[in-house]
Amino acid sequence: QKEVEQDPGPLSVPEGAIVSLNCTYSNSAFQYFMWYRQYSRKGPELLMYTYSSGNKEDGRFTAQVDKSSKYISLFIRDSQPSDSATYLCALGLGGSEKLVFGKGTKLTVNP
Amino acid sequence: GAVVSQHPSWVICKSGTSVKIECRSLDFQATTMFWYRQFPKQSLMLMATSNEGSKATYEQGVEKDKFLINHASLTLSTLTVTSAHPEDSSFYICSAPPRLAGDTETQYFGPGTRLLVL
Numbered sequence: 328q329k330e331v332e333q334d335p336g337p338l339s340v341p342e343g344a345i346v347s348l349n350c351t352y353s354n355s356a357f358q359y360f361m362w363y364r365q366y367s368r369k370g371p372e373l374l375m376y377t378y379s380s381g382n383k384e385d386g387r388f389t390a391q392v393d394k395s396s397k398y399i400s401l402f403i404r405d406s407q408p409s410d411s412a413t414y415l416c417a418l419g420l421g422g423s424e425k426l427v428f429g430k431g432t433k434l435t436v437n438p
Numbered sequence: 439g440a441v442v443s444q445h446p447s448w449v450i451c452k453s454g455t456s457v458k459i460e461c462r463s464l465d466f467q468a469t470t471m472f473w474y475r476q477f478p479k480q481s482l483m484l485m486a487t488s489n490e491g492s493k494a495t496y497e498q499g500v501e502k503d504k505f506l507i508n509h510a511s512l513t514l515s516t517l518t519v520t521s522a523h524p525e526d527s528s529f530y531i532c533s534a535p536p537r538l539a540g541d542t543e544t545q546y547f548g549p550g551t552r553l554l555v556l
Contacts, residue, residue: 335479361544370444370531370547371482415481417545425472426533426545430481 330354333416333429342438346403350416350429353397357427359419360392362401364412365431371415375401406436440466440536444548451522452556459517459551461488461532467512468534472545473505476529488515488532522555529553 333350340346348362359378363371375390377383383390389402399418403410416429441464451457461471469490474482486507487495494507506518519526529552533545 333481359544363547368529368550368552370442370550371533373544373546376544425484425487428481 330427331416331418331429334432335430337433337435339435339437340406342406342408342436344406344436346401346406346410346434346436348401348403348414348416348432348434350399350418351397352399352418352427354418355394355397356420357418360390360399361417361419361426362388362390363415363417363428365415366412374414406434408436408438411435440464440534440546442532442534442546442548444530444532444551446551447549448552448554450554450556453523454521456518456520457522457553459519459530459532459553461515461517461534461548463513463534463536466534466536468515468536469512471509471515471532471534473507473515473517474531474533476531476550482531485517488517490515519553522553524555527553527555 331352361376362374364374365371377390380392380394387404391400413431413433415431417426419426443462445460471488473485476482485500488507488509490509496502509515529550531550533547535545
């Protein structure tokens with residue numbers, strides 16, 4: 328079993344839809360949970376990061392962590408064509424340790 | 439957020455030559471930087487951890503003599519792909535965790551360097 332599992336998609340939704348992106352993980356020692364957005368041929372851009380179970384909201388984005396289930400999610404409300412990108416979850420043990428990335432989910436929001 | 443730059447943004451070279459890629463933290467100091475490689479439609483794979491003033495730590499399966507890393511200052515790490523071959527063609531990305539109050543656990547990525555070896 329891989330440390331982090333993420334459905335690569337692709338996922339295609341109409342503009343305005345609510346998008347749900349998910350990752351599961353196996354190592355309960357992970358403490359930091361991040362979501363990155365990567366446009367084609369660009370470096371990843373940090374979207375959200377959380378340290379604990381629960382929800383964290385930032386504008387149209389909500390990150391959710393369920394440590395008991397080892398499950399993290401990113402919700403995008405009122406999705407826009409500009410949200411079309413690959414979304415990567417990343418998990419860390421802390422202390423500037425390396426991150427473990429999911430495969431990324433390619434999202435397309437159609438106008 | 440913190441800014442990380444990379445140079446060059448893309449490079450084409452002949453097989454057998456060496457290529458140097460620079461990673462700079464522009465507005466913060468980074469004692470640690472990470473080098474990743476990303477093949478098309480694949481996720482980021484960590485190659486090595488670059489430590490300022492000491493040897494880099496390489497991930498299993500990454501040849502340290504082929505991918506030379508130098509972290510000579512708190513704002514600069516370089517990755518040199520020696521004797522590059524077509525299979526080394528990839529997207530190389532660096533990242534650095536900034537030492538900002540309350541923000542030490544996140545990493546910021548450079549824009550990446552696309553390498554094509556002919």
